[in-house]
Amino acid sequence: MSSLEIINLNASINGTEILKGLNLNVPQGEVHAIMGPNGSGKSTLAKVMAGHEDYEVTGGDVLLNGKSLLEMEVDERSREGLFLAFQYPAEIPGVSNANFLRAARQARLPEGEEIDAVAFYKEIYDKMDQLGMDRKFTGRSVNEGFSGGEKKRNEVLQMMMLEPSYAVLDETDSGLDIDALKIVADGVNAMRSDNRGFLVITHYQRLLDYIVPDYVHVLNDGQIIRSGSKDLALELEEKGYDWLKEED
Amino acid sequence: MVEGGGLDKKLNFVYMKTETETKSRIEIDREEANFHYDVDYKHDAGRGLDEETIDYISNVKKEDEWIRKFRQRALKIFNKKEMPTHWASQDLNSIKFDEIRYYLSAGEAPKRSWEDVPDEMKETFERLGIPEKERKFLAGVEAQFDSEAAYSNVKDAVSEQGVIFVNSSEGLAEHADIFRKWFGKVIPTGDNKFSALNSAVFSGGSFIYVPPGVKVKHPLQAYFRINAEQFGQFERTLIIVDEGAELTYMEGCTAPKFETSTLHSAVVELVAMKNAKIQYITVQNWSANVFNLVTKRGLAHEGAEVRWIDCNIGSRLTMKYPGVVMKGEGARGEVVSIALANDGQHQDTGAKMIHAADNTSSNVVSKSISVGEGRSTYRGHVHIPKHLKGCKNNTECDALLINPKSRTDTYPAVTVRGNQHSTQHEASVSQVSEEQIFYMKQRGLSEAEAMSLSVNGFVNDLVREFPMEYSVELKRLIDLEMEGSVG
Numbered sequence: 259m260s261s262l263e264i265i266n267l268n269a270s271i272n273g274t275e276i277l278k279g280l281n282l283n284v285p286q287g288e289v290h291a292i293m294g295p296n297g298s299g300k301s302t303l304a305k306v307m308a309g310h311e312d313y314e315v316t317g318g319d320v321l322l323n324g325k326s327l328l329e330m331e332v333d334e335r336s337r338e339g340l341f342l343a344f345q346y347p348a349e350i351p352g353v354s355n356a357n358f359l360r361a362a363r364q365a366r367l368p369e370g371e372e373i374d375a376v377a378f379y380k381e382i383y384d385k386m387d388q389l390g391m392d393r394k395f396t397g398r399s400v401n402e403g404f405s406g407g408e409k410k411r412n413e414v415l416q417m418m419m420l421e422p423s424y425a426v427l428d429e430t431d432s433g434l435d436i437d438a439l440k441i442v443a444d445g446v447n448a449m450r451s452d453n454r455g456f457l458v459i460t461h462y463q464r465l466l467d468y469i470v471p472d473y474v475h476v477l478n479d480g481q482i483i484r485s486g487s488k489d490l491a492l493e494l495e496e497k498g499y500d501w502l503k504e505e506d
Numbered sequence: 507m508v509e510g511g512g513l514d515k516k517l518n519f520v521y522m523k524t525e526t527e528t529k530s531r532i533e534i535d536r537e538e539a540n541f542h543y544d545v546d547y548k549h550d551a552g553r554g555l556d557e558e559t560i561d562y563i564s565n566v567k568k569e570d571e572w573i574r575k576f577r578q579r580a581l582k583i584f585n586k587k588e589m590p591t592h593w594a595s596q597d598l599n600s601i602k603f604d605e606i607r608y609y610l611s612a613g614e615a616p617k618r619s620w621e622d623v624p625d626e627m628k629e630t631f632e633r634l635g636i637p638e639k640e641r642k643f644l645a646g647v648e649a650q651f652d653s654e655a656a657y658s659n660v661k662d663a664v665s666e667q668g669v670i671f672v673n674s675s676e677g678l679a680e681h682a683d684i685f686r687k688w689f690g691k692v693i694p695t696g697d698n699k700f701s702a703l704n705s706a707v708f709s710g711g712s713f714i715y716v717p718p719g720v721k722v723k724h725p726l727q728a729y730f731r732i733n734a735e736q737f738g739q740f741e742r743t744l745i746i747v748d749e750g751a752e753l754t755y756m757e758g759c760t761a762p763k764f765e766t767s768t769l770h771s772a773v774v775e776l777v778a779m780k781n782a783k784i785q786y787i788t789v790q791n792w793s794a795n796v797f798n799l800v801t802k803r804g805l806a807h808e809g810a811e812v813r814w815i816d817c818n819i820g821s822r823l824t825m826k827y828p829g830v831v832m833k834g835e836g837a838r839g840e841v842v843s844i845a846l847a848n849d850g851q852h853q854d855t856g857a858k859m860i861h862a863a864d865n866t867s868s869n870v871v872s873k874s875i876s877v878g879e880g881r882s883t884y885r886g887h888v889h890i891p892k893h894l895k896g897c898k899n900n901t902e903c904d905a906l907l908i909n910p911k912s913r914t915d916t917y918p919a920v921t922v923r924g925n926q927h928s929t930q931h932e933a934s935v936s937q938v939s940e941e942q943i944f945y946m947k948q949r950g951l952s953e954a955e956a957m958s959l960s961v962n963g964f965v966n967d968l969v970r971e972f973p974m975e976y977s978v979e980l981k982r983l984i985d986l987e988m989e990g991s992v993g
Contacts, residue, residue, distance in 0.1 A: 352963025
């Protein structure tokens with residue numbers, strides 16, 4: 259039984275408060291979208307959950323499967339089952355995709371256990387085929403020289419290989435043309451299951467045509483100001499964010 | 507990014523240092539090689555260096571008069587030459603020449619079988635895995651313990667081809683004709699202060715001769731071990747590979763960590779005759795109290811090739827700029843080097859490429875990593891004179907900084923005269939960014955694993971140049987260095 263609870267979360271960067279008492283509960287098996295205008299705190303939420311050291315948590319908690327993530331190192335959070343698909347994935351020169359994923363998988367094994375290399379390659383090739391990635395990408399340095407779309411596909415590949423219990427997708431649609439968007443969405447949809455939850459952060463409704471959420475939340479000035487069904491996203495698309503701000 | 511294919515390109519300076527506090531502390535784990543044995547040395551030249559020291563060494567070795575004179579002359583040059591602190595490091599002034607012991611040996615000839623090697627020496631080399639490597643993939647091994655070789659053996663199949671692989675004393679005594687012809691010819695005594703020092707007190711090192719046309723399939727290896735405290739190791743290596751012959755030679759170095767400083771100052775001369783090939787591979791992992799001041803140069807005759815593959819991980823200060831003098835038409839020279847400078851270490855390394863004939867080509871690829879407050883320096887010297895034609899040089903030097911306080915400097919001097927040559931030079935400095943580390947940690951890797959992966963990624967293409975057994979060891983050494991380097 260997995261669960262993700264964000265409880266009255268407050269966080270700041272360089273003394274400026276960004277998240278101001280954010281509450282959100284994502285039961286397992288559900289896809290929740292977080293939408294909001296620029297500067298509302300969407301990306302901050304993703305980075306705070308993952309443990310980026312630039313942000314200071316000043317109050318509240320984030321519980322993954324009942325355990326406080328805030329007390330864990332960045333890598334422990336990952337091994338606990340939290341995956342963040344980055345808006346801007348880092349490039350790692352000289353480290354091949356395959357070696358990187360092997361190291362990440364190895365980090366999840368008990369000491370003394372080794373990865374079965376043959377099975378690993380079979381699995382990674384299957385998943386690359388599914389994502390329409392050229393198999394040569396196993397030998398290429400992580401994200402180095404990748405196009406925007408290739409980087410996002412690579413994020414989804416990593417997610418598929420690491421099988422998290424919760425995945426946070428931070429603006430995964432940015433920089434993608436419609437074909438790439440469909441492929442990435444197909445990959446995410448294939449990962450949807452009763453025991454995995456998603457938090458999809460996006461500025462635009464477009465992505466939610468392909469990754470249909472169970473719930474939509476609107477983030478403004480560091481708080482959730484409205485929650486609703488997927489129709490809320492359509493309404494936002496039509497009216498913009500201002501009508502909600504005014505109501506608030 | 508510094509780029510240029512320029513003429514008379516002198517000092518090009520890259521310096522990167524940010525104000526941010528470094529958040530990492532370094533604890534070096536070299537426990538594996540950090541042990542020493544109490545040895546009963548039969549011969550000990552005592553501390554300090556004067557004419558008597560040299561007489562002592564010459565007497566113990568029962569050397570010919572010409573060598574004694576060679577040594578005495580070298581001592582005079584050493585005393586006269588100034589310490590190169592004006593261009594290198596002030597840290598050289600910390601070497602206390604009066605406190606160093608210049609010759610220590612058990613007074614026994616090197617053994618042909620490990621069983622005959624005195625226990626403490628045999629155990630030393632067993633702990634370092636030398637006999638095992640010998641069985642697995644080497645054509646011959648020489649294992650030097652302080653001033654003299656404790657073990658020296660070459661496989662029958664190799665000696666039957668006429669290959670000579672002995673220590674320098676034996677080379678002088680048994681093969682004087684060929685030894686004397688080339689000894690001190692590639693690196694003259696007065697080349698620099700430390701080549702003069704070596705010429706005065708040298709002991710140990712390898713003498714190798716490969717006859718024409720013989721291609722030695724497996725590498726010959728020398729292993730240099732410093733055991734004693736406040737000691738100087740001054741091996742002298744001379745390798746002559748005759749026409750059309752080929753050789754790969756590897757050397758490894760370790761020492762225990764002492765509070766006091768230790769000096770290692772070798773001279774290595776390579777001679778590649780017409781169309782010969784020499785590949786010389788070094789994995790230096792001295793402990794952090796060793797001053798490693800080494801002069802290495804190869805002479806490449808017509809169509810010959812000399813490659814230096816050099817990896818410097820240990821030592822307090824390393825100053826080493828392997829060179830190739832391309833004397834014959836079509837000769838090739840190459841230096842491929844990796845340096846890792848951790849806290850308290852300075853790796854001052856580089857390459858010298860002297861083009862002295864038409865259509866000669868040289869290639870320098872250098873990668874350095876500075877960790878914590880470690881410092882790496884690249885110094886290059888490429889010389890192509892005006893009267894030649896068709897010479898080529900390619901120089902690439904890349905530096906990776908791990909922490910904000912890490913430091914790197916690049917001084918690539920390329921002197922090209924005349925307009926019938928082509929040179930390329932590229933340099934880069936990069937830093938492992940917080941964002942890269944955060945990204946890798948988000949995938950479940952610890953900070954140390956993330957660092958190791960980045961560093962191994964940075965040197966990956968060069969590590970492939972090392973023979974497999976060594977590339978595995980290199981990767982492990984880098985992992986070890988990075989393990990303790992994050993807090």
